[in-house]
Amino acid sequence: MRATIHDVAREADVSLSTVDRVLNGRAGVRKATVTRVNDAIARLGYQRNVEAANLAKKRLYRFVVLIPDGPNAFMQSLRDGLAALGPLLAPDRIELQALAIPAFDAAALATRLDGIAPGTVDGVAMVATEGRAVSEAVARLQAQNVPVVTLVSDLPGSARARFIGIDNVAAGRTAAGLLGRFCEKTPQKLAVIAGSMLVRDHVERRLGFEQVIRTEYPHLEILPTLEGRDDAAVVHQGLQALLAAHPDIGGIYSLGAGNRGLIRALDGARHTPRPAIVVHELTPHTREALISGLFDAAINQDPARELRAVVAVLRALVDRAPIDPIIERIGVEVFLRDNLA
Amino acid sequence: MRATIHDVAREADVSLSTVDRVLNGRAGVRKATVTRVNDAIARLGYQRNVEAANLAKKRLYRFVVLIPDGPNAFMQSLRDGLAALGPLLAPDRIELQALAIPAFDAAALATRLDGIAPGTVDGVAMVATEGRAVSEAVARLQAQNVPVVTLVSDLPGSARARFIGIDNVAAGRTAAGLLGRFCEKTPQKLAVIAGSMLVRDHVERRLGFEQVIRTEYPHLEILPTLEGRDDAAVVHQGLQALLAAHPDIGGIYSLGAGNRGLIRALDGARHTPRPAIVVHELTPHTREALISGLFDAAINQDPARELRAVVAVLRALVDRAPIDPIIERIGVEVFLRDNLA
DNA sequence: GTCGTTGTGACTAACGTACGTCAAAAAAAA
DNA sequence: TTTTTTTTGACGTACGTTAGTCACAACGAC
Numbered sequence: 208m209r210a211t212i213h214d215v216a217r218e219a220d221v222s223l224s225t226v227d228r229v230l231n232g233r234a235g236v237r238k239a240t241v242t243r244v245n246d247a248i249a250r251l252g253y254q255r256n257v258e259a260a261n262l263a264k265k266r267l268y269r270f271v272v273l274i275p276d277g278p279n280a281f282m283q284s285l286r287d288g289l290a291a292l293g294p295l296l297a298p299d300r301i302e303l304q305a306l307a308i309p310a311f312d313a314a315a316l317a318t319r320l321d322g323i324a325p326g327t328v329d330g331v332a333m334v335a336t337e338g339r340a341v342s343e344a345v346a347r348l349q350a351q352n353v354p355v356v357t358l359v360s361d362l363p364g365s366a367r368a369r370f371i372g373i374d375n376v377a378a379g380r381t382a383a384g385l386l387g388r389f390c391e392k393t394p395q396k397l398a399v400i401a402g403s404m405l406v407r408d409h410v411e412r413r414l415g416f417e418q419v420i421r422t423e424y425p426h427l428e429i430l431p432t433l434e435g436r437d438d439a440a441v442v443h444q445g446l447q448a449l450l451a452a453h454p455d456i457g458g459i460y461s462l463g464a465g466n467r468g469l470i471r472a473l474d475g476a477r478h479t480p481r482p483a484i485v486v487h488e489l490t491p492h493t494r495e496a497l498i499s500g501l502f503d504a505a506i507n508q509d510p511a512r513e514l515r516a517v518v519a520v521l522r523a524l525v526d527r528a529p530i531d532p533i534i535e536r537i538g539v540e541v542f543l544r545d546n547l548a
Numbered sequence: 549m550r551a552t553i554h555d556v557a558r559e560a561d562v563s564l565s566t567v568d569r570v571l572n573g574r575a576g577v578r579k580a581t582v583t584r585v586n587d588a589i590a591r592l593g594y595q596r597n598v599e600a601a602n603l604a605k606k607r608l609y610r611f612v613v614l615i616p617d618g619p620n621a622f623m624q625s626l627r628d629g630l631a632a633l634g635p636l637l638a639p640d641r642i643e644l645q646a647l648a649i650p651a652f653d654a655a656a657l658a659t660r661l662d663g664i665a666p667g668t669v670d671g672v673a674m675v676a677t678e679g680r681a682v683s684e685a686v687a688r689l690q691a692q693n694v695p696v697v698t699l700v701s702d703l704p705g706s707a708r709a710r711f712i713g714i715d716n717v718a719a720g721r722t723a724a725g726l727l728g729r730f731c732e733k734t735p736q737k738l739a740v741i742a743g744s745m746l747v748r749d750h751v752e753r754r755l756g757f758e759q760v761i762r763t764e765y766p767h768l769e770i771l772p773t774l775e776g777r778d779d780a781a782v783v784h785q786g787l788q789a790l791l792a793a794h795p796d797i798g799g800i801y802s803l804g805a806g807n808r809g810l811i812r813a814l815d816g817a818r819h820t821p822r823p824a825i826v827v828h829e830l831t832p833h834t835r836e837a838l839i840s841g842l843f844d845a846a847i848n849q850d851p852a853r854e855l856r857a858v859v860a861v862l863r864a865l866v867d868r869a870p871i872d873p874i875i876e877r878i879g880v881e882v883f884l885r886d887n888l889a
Numbered sequence: 890g891t892c893g894t895t896g897t898g899a900c901t902a903a904c905g906t907a908c909g910t911c912a913a914a915a916a917a918a919a
Numbered sequence: 920t921t922t923t924t925t926t927t928g929a930c931g932t933a934c935g936t937t938a939g940t941c942a943c944a945a946c947g948a949c
């Protein structure tokens with residue numbers, strides 16, 4: 208049988224009320240008494256029964272999740288997953304509110320964050336775009352005791368409590384390891400397509416990618432990064448030009464979205480031999496391109512799992528409970544045409 | 549505000565007691581009244597507050613996990629993970645009991661299962677070895693309302709409620725896709741090392757592997773599977789003989805354990821060019837071999853995550869609650885030397 | 890000494906459910 | 920109809936915690 212506050216009260220030789228005052232940080236308890244109670248708690252290994260506490264408090268967890276708007280298929284699946292998750296969380300008294308924000312727009316994100324009324328929300332998660340204003344808005348929220356976590360793309364150097372997402376440097380290194388082995392062993396060029404260098408996940412993926420290519424595959428030359436803004440039309444145009452300018456492109460790493468543009472550009476240019484291609488995220492389009500053999504590998508993060516991790520972490524943060532490192536950890540999955548589910 | 553049993557009672561125009569009888573399947577309620585109550589529940593969208601119910605019931609979840617004994621590093625990490633998980637689950641009134649069983653021994657497993665007293669355990673998880681006696685023991689437990697889930701290795705055709713683990717066919721296909729691309733394009737042979745064909749995960753991995761190699765890489769010839777019983781010494785000896793007999797082995801897929809034996813055999817035989825090697829599970833030894841460049845890829849499943857999934861699924865099963873498909877899903881991770889954490 | 894302040898204890902009503910008892914009502918059987 | 924059986928209602932207590940009220944000390948300041 209677990210110890211209860213009654214046991215603690217008896218052990219510390221104080222009343223129930225005093226234990227409650229200590230436990231919930233209420234005023235009116237002498238320092239010496241606080242120590243007595245805490246000692247008793249430690250001695251008994253008392254742990255508050257969160258279920259009973261929540262029942263008594265009628266606690267409600269109100270979380271806001273900010274996800275970029277637009278045609279990005281991954282963000283779309285994140286939004287869909289959020290909508291699907293809502294009903295599942297009702298029994299735990301967790302309410303999720305989705306908020307759409309313009310992609311790659313730090314100012315808009317900061318404005319949205321500042322628009323969150325402190326009393327109405329218990330935690331915030333966001334796919335971050337880097338910017339001073341954003342970091343400051345995060346700091347304000349945290350100061351108001353509203354925990355903020357970043358999702359998919361981090362905001363390093365800010366006050367955000369946690370980052371939920373894959374290790375993007377490792378993802379970039381994985382892409383490089385695969386592409387390095389898939390490419391012929393003769394000198395050739397690699398194209399890198401990113402969305403924007405304003406989002407940290409893209410920056411980190413490119414960093415990891417370059418680390419490995421430079422040190423392990425020096426015969427491969429990395430071309431300047433094409434910024435496609437996760438937009439198929441922009442990617443299409445940019446890549447078309449790149450392929451025309453460099454007939455010896457042997458591999459392509461697409462570390463952002465807009466892969467429809469990549470597919471179209473390759474369909475247009477009859478490049479032989481076909482370059483090896485590693486992309487990010489399993490979406491209907493990338494899946495199809497894997498099956499047809501156009502893409503060689505897709506590095507995937509599971510959005511549904513990330514959302515569950517966000518909820519678990521935010522909950523632990525508001526409860527000031529320890530965070531399970533396993534729940535928090537998001538794995539990098541590699542899909543080839545051969546192992547598509 | 550969520551509906552409570554009070555609301556349901558009012559809506560159905562019956563007393564609290566009757567709602568309780570219906571909800572908990574107690575006898576003494578007319579069929580017509582049951583329908584009235586259930587209609588009210590549906591109309592209000594009532595969901596039982598599990599926390600309050602558990603509080604009232606002083607519910608305790610007692611789960612038993614059966615994990616193979618022996619030097620297998622992956623099973624060792626499962627056992628370690630289980631021990632570490634125990635304290636984390638105490639607040640949720642979940643008790644985990646680890647039970648070691650001999651590896652690849654269906655009879656011993658069945659005996660252990662039969663030795664579980666029905667009243668003392670609420671759920672069972674096991675790393676299964678296939679066998680008729682095992683399936684029958686599982687059926688008996690399930691019949692006694694003790695849910696059984698398989699972990700890591702499945703027991704298809706049995707009454708087990710769920711399987712928690714990776715898609716092993718997909719894992720084998722992944723290995724084949726990688727090895728096919730890593731190997732030279734000239735005809736050569738592939739060695740496959742398994743633990744035993746008595747465990748389903750190994751069977752399925754080999755199946756997936758052969759599917760892909762046969763159809764996509766017909767120039768690669770798969771040698772008869774070496775059964776190493778997850779034992780380094782057996783693997784060492786067997787592989788040594790195999791390498792001596794076939795100087796043209798260009799790739800090795802080790803889908804079980806005992807990789808220390810694989811490493812030793814390769815260190816002994818100075819095989820050039822070094823064969824491409826894909827193994828399973830990140831352990832200290834496979835990690836080291838990846839870094840040194842001896843292994844090319846390791847396919848990993850996260851044991852800690854699997855254990856958490858087991859607990860979540862067993863809990864949902866005893867509560868007859870819906871199972872979140874995302875929690876249940878275990879991803880296949882691919883590690884190259886480049887993306888080791 | 891009286892005053893206000895601070896620390897403490899005793900008590901109570903919730904939160905939503907489980908589960909028991911007992912009596913009353915309704916339905917079925919005699 | 921009466922008797923028996925089945926069905927239903929009313930009520931109480933419990934689970935562990937929160938959060939409030941009220942009373943009464945002990946303490947120092949004046």
